[in-house]
Amino acid sequence: MAKTPAYLAIAAELRAEIQSGALAAGAKLPSESKLMTRFGVSRTVAKWAISVLKGEGLVVGRPGSGVYVQAGRRLERRAPSRDVRSNAGPTSPFARDAARAGQQATWEHESRHDQADELIAVRLGVEPGTPVMRTTYRFLSDDEPVQLSTSYEPLSITGGTSIEWPEDGAAVGVVARMDAIGVRVDEFEERISSRPALDAEADALRLPGRPADVYEIARTYYAAGMPVETAIIVLPRGRYELIYRIPVD
Amino acid sequence: MAKTPAYLAIAAELRAEIQSGALAAGAKLPSESKLMTRFGVSRTVAKWAISVLKGEGLVVGRPGSGVYVQAGRRLERRAPSRDVRSNAGPTSPFARDAARAGQQATWEHESRHDQADELIAVRLGVEPGTPVMRTTYRFLSDDEPVQLSTSYEPLSITGGTSIEWPEDGAAVGVVARMDAIGVRVDEFEERISSRPALDAEADALRLPGRPADVYEIARTYYAAGMPVETAIIVLPRGRYELIYRIPVD
DNA sequence: TCGAATTTGTGCGTATGTATC
DNA sequence: GGATACATACGCACAAATTCG
Numbered sequence: 001m002a003k004t005p006a007y008l009a010i011a012a013e014l015r016a017e018i019q020s021g022a023l024a025a026g027a028k029l030p031s032e033s034k035l036m037t038r039f040g041v042s043r044t045v046a047k048w049a050i051s052v053l054k055g056e057g058l059v060v061g062r063p064g065s066g067v068y069v070q071a072g073r074r075l076e077r078r079a080p081s082r083d084v085r086s087n088a089g090p091t092s093p094f095a096r097d098a099a100r101a102g103q104q105a106t107w108e109h110e111s112r113h114d115q116a117d118e119l120i121a122v123r124l125g126v127e128p129g130t131p132v133m134r135t136t137y138r139f140l141s142d143d144e145p146v147q148l149s150t151s152y153e154p155l156s157i158t159g160g161t162s163i164e165w166p167e168d169g170a171a172v173g174v175v176a177r178m179d180a181i182g183v184r185v186d187e188f189e190e191r192i193s194s195r196p197a198l199d200a201e202a203d204a205l206r207l208p209g210r211p212a213d214v215y216e217i218a219r220t221y222y223a224a225g226m227p228v229e230t231a232i233i234v235l236p237r238g239r240y241e242l243i244y245r246i247p248v249d
Numbered sequence: 250m251a252k253t254p255a256y257l258a259i260a261a262e263l264r265a266e267i268q269s270g271a272l273a274a275g276a277k278l279p280s281e282s283k284l285m286t287r288f289g290v291s292r293t294v295a296k297w298a299i300s301v302l303k304g305e306g307l308v309v310g311r312p313g314s315g316v317y318v319q320a321g322r323r324l325e326r327r328a329p330s331r332d333v334r335s336n337a338g339p340t341s342p343f344a345r346d347a348a349r350a351g352q353q354a355t356w357e358h359e360s361r362h363d364q365a366d367e368l369i370a371v372r373l374g375v376e377p378g379t380p381v382m383r384t385t386y387r388f389l390s391d392d393e394p395v396q397l398s399t400s401y402e403p404l405s406i407t408g409g410t411s412i413e414w415p416e417d418g419a420a421v422g423v424v425a426r427m428d429a430i431g432v433r434v435d436e437f438e439e440r441i442s443s444r445p446a447l448d449a450e451a452d453a454l455r456l457p458g459r460p461a462d463v464y465e466i467a468r469t470y471y472a473a474g475m476p477v478e479t480a481i482i483v484l485p486r487g488r489y490e491l492i493y494r495i496p497v498d
Numbered sequence: 499t500c501g502a503a504t505t506t507g508t509g510c511g512t513a514t515g516t517a518t519c
Numbered sequence: 520g521g522a523t524a525c526a527t528a529c530g531c532a533c534a535a536a537t538t539c540g
Contacts, residue, residue, distance in 0.1 A: 005527060031505060042529045047506090055304035056445050056462075063506045064536030073442060082331075082498050175497060185497050192491040193322060194443060194462070196305050213305075213443070213462075242441040244493050248424060248434050249331050254508060280524060291510045296525090312525045313517030504538075513529075519522085 006041050010049035018058055018069055029059060029067040057238040060208050070238070075101065075146060077235060078243045079190060084175045092172055094139050094147065103141045109167050111135040113155070120152050123220055123230040131155040135166050138204055145205050146239065151231040157183060174221050174229045183223050190244075191218040194237055201234055213237040255290050259298035267307055267318055278308060278316040306487040309457045319487070324350065324395060326484060327492045328439060333424045341421055343388050343396065352390045358416050360384040362404070369401050372469055372479040380404040384415050387453055394454050395488065400480040406432060423470050423478045432472050439493075440467040443486055450483055462486040 004012075017023045030038065035046040050067055053059045061067045080093055091099075098105035114134035121128040132152045139147040151166065158164045163177040171177045175185045197207060197214045205214075217233040235242075253261070266272045279287065284295040299316055302308045310316045329342055340348075347354035363383035370377040381401045388396040400415065407413045412426040420426045424434045446456060446463045454463075466482040484491075 007527080033505080044528060044530080048527085050506095051300070051304075061506060062537080063534095064504080065538075066505065079493065079495065080497075082496055084497055086498060187494065187496050189492065189494045192441065192493075193489075194464075194486050215443075237443050240442075243438065244328065244441075244495070245436065245438045246328065246493070246495060247331050247436050248329075248333055249335060256508080282524085293509060293511080297508085299525095310525060311518080312515095313519075313523075315518090315524065500540105502538100502540090504536100506534105506536080508532100508534080510532080511530085513527100515527080516525090518524075 006039065007045045007048035007052065010035065010039055010041070010045070011052040014049065014053060015056075015058060018053075023069050025069050025071045027069045028065075029069070031066060057212055062208075073239060073241050075141065075235075075240050076243055077147075077240055078245070080173075080175075080188065081245055082247055084173060085179065085185075098141045101141075104143075105139065105141055106143070107137055107139045109135055109137045111165050111167065114152075116152065116154075120230060123218070124152060124154055124227045126154055126156075131159070133158060133164065133166065146236065148201060148204055148234040149231055151229060153229045154227075157181075157228055178221070178223065178228055183228055185221050185223050185228060188219060188221045192216070192242065193218075197234070197236075205234075205236055207236060215240060215242065217242075255288065256294045256297035257301065259284065259288055259290070259294070260301040263298065263302060264305075264307065267302075272318050274318050274320045276318045277314075278318070280315060306461055311457070322488060322490055324390070324484075324489050325492055326396075326489055327494070329422075329424075329437065330494055331496060333422060334428065334434075347390045350390075353392075354388065354390055355392070356386055356388045358384055358386045360414050360416065363401075365401065365403075369479060372467070373401060373403055373476045375403055375405075380408070382407060382413060382415065395485065397450060397453055397483040398480055400478060402478045406430075406477055427470070427472065427477055432477055434470050434472050434477060436471045438469050438471070441465070441491065442467075446483070446485075454483075454485055456485060464489060464491065466491075 014029065023029065029050070032043055032046040035049065036043055050059065054061065058070055059067050060070055076097055078093060078097055094107070095105040112134055114132055116124060116126055116128055116130045116132050118128050120132065121130060132154055135151045137149040138145055158181065161181045163169050163171065163180055166177065169177065169180070171180050178185050193216050194213055195216060197205070197212050201214060202212060215235045215237050218230070219233060220227050220230040222228065263278065272278065278299070281292055281295040284298065285292055299308065303310065306319060308316050308318055325346055327342060327346055343356070344354040361383055363381055365373060365375055365377055365379045365381050367377050369381065370379060381403055384400045386398040387394055388398070407430065410430045412418050412420065412429055415426065418426065418429070420429050427434050442465050443462055444465055446454065446461050450463060451461060464484045464486050467479070468482060469476050469479040471477065
């Protein structure tokens with residue numbers, strides 16, 4: 001039996017204390033010096049133990065102060081469900097998620113004309129360079145940024161219509177907006193992967209500390225098999241739980 | 250502008266080489282000594298740089314040999330779609346995913362009677378201690394373990410019926426099996442989160458190196474609002490992309 | 499206001515064990 | 520067996536941020 005290394009054993013013990021609640025969110029971990037005396041190890045080992053927890057996103061260090069337990073998974077993101085059309089209402093899915101958690105939702109957005117790069121072109125089924133409307137969002141919950149999104153719509157579909165600029169009209173959401181110009185969305189797909197946050201994303205989400213992980217959700221709406229909108233949604237992993245509720249015929 | 254630390258700069262450069270393909274999957278990274286001379290840093294810094302990439306699951310170290318680039322995201326998991334009933338067929342969703350990728354799917358399973366613990370009881374809407382059928386699966390793709398699953402069904406529903414033992418009958422999949430005893434599944438929910446693998450999971454999935462991350466999918470099938478099966482599905486993150494395709498009414 | 503103590507972040511050098519080649 | 524390479528671990532140093540008397 002390979003006995004576990006000291007730094008992993010210490011990490012495991014601290015992790016257990018966090019998950020049991022003995023170290024609540026926001027609590028300060030024992031300093032490196034405390035860990036040295038408590039476990040009888042060198043500073044190096046204490047550091048490695050904490051670096052393990054940092055890599056897992058459980059804690060974050062603040063130079064000169066200490067290492068603190070990160071807030072746990074408390075945000076939920078519900079995927080749009082089948083009834084987005086009949087049940088659209090005046091609020092966005094994001095606002096509903098926030099309301100459900102008793103938090104206040106706001107967002108910033110910025111739209112501009114752009115050209116599809118290779119990746120977006122593939123997802124929209126068009127040639128690279130095709131004109132698209134590109135809209136970036138930053139969603140905030142209680143004034144804290146918690147979600148980023150960049151959406152692309154081919155101007156060949158929306159150009160010149162009343163919904164060309166996504167946030168200008170009355171209709172909320174891709175399905176309702178497309179309905180307004182007679183494009184009937186009948187399906188969407190979400191592909192979920194996970195990767196380290198880019199610097200710009202870490203900045204926009206105010207992720208402290210070092211390379212935190214994010215979920216990247218690639219979402220595409222289809223009307224009769226043709227892509228009409230695609231978006232890249234970025235959420236801090238470890239704070240989010242993703243929920244899909246799907247009917248069975 | 251805060252200049253980035255050397256170990257992060259080195260990690261970024263190696264990461265870029267990996268993502269650009271200059272360092273392909275399976276390739277060996279420069280040894281610590283090479284990194285020391287190439288970047289003019291100490292062994293400590295080289296180590297920290299590599300540890301960053303390990304934490305991201307991009308590379309894995311093999312003592313005495315070297316540090317190697319992990320295989321990228323090449324597996325897809327498609328969630329059951331709403332036509333699981335009409336489109337069930339003789340194969341499992343897992344087998345279909347594997348076939349789509351040109352790989353051969355096999356699995357091991359083991360069923361036994363058990364009692365619902367607190368977590369499972371909540372998800373099944375029963376009292377803790379309620380008798381359940383517990384089935385553990387290990388799915389292999391080309392003889393490599395890639396997915397774990399533990400499923401729970403209340404014996405109050407399946408006990409004494411032809412489908413009490415999940416893998417004994419002809420019907421494949423929860424929906425088809427429940428149909429066989431007149432229980433009509435009409436909805437399911439999947440909740441996705443991400444966490445470090447437990448030791449047992451890392452072992453069963455043959456994850457090399459240190460605490461790799463996994464997706465944990467909590468899936469529950471419902472019939473008329475009542476839970477009839479719940480499962481915990483564990484997949485190595487970084488190898489998997491999760492796909493949901495959802496109709497819009 | 500100032501300064502001292504504490505704490506993390508970054509970095510260096512070294513040593514031992516053990517697996518691989 | 521010997522060289523190489525990673526894994527673990529010790530000790531030390533300095534900078535920068537924070538905290539607190």
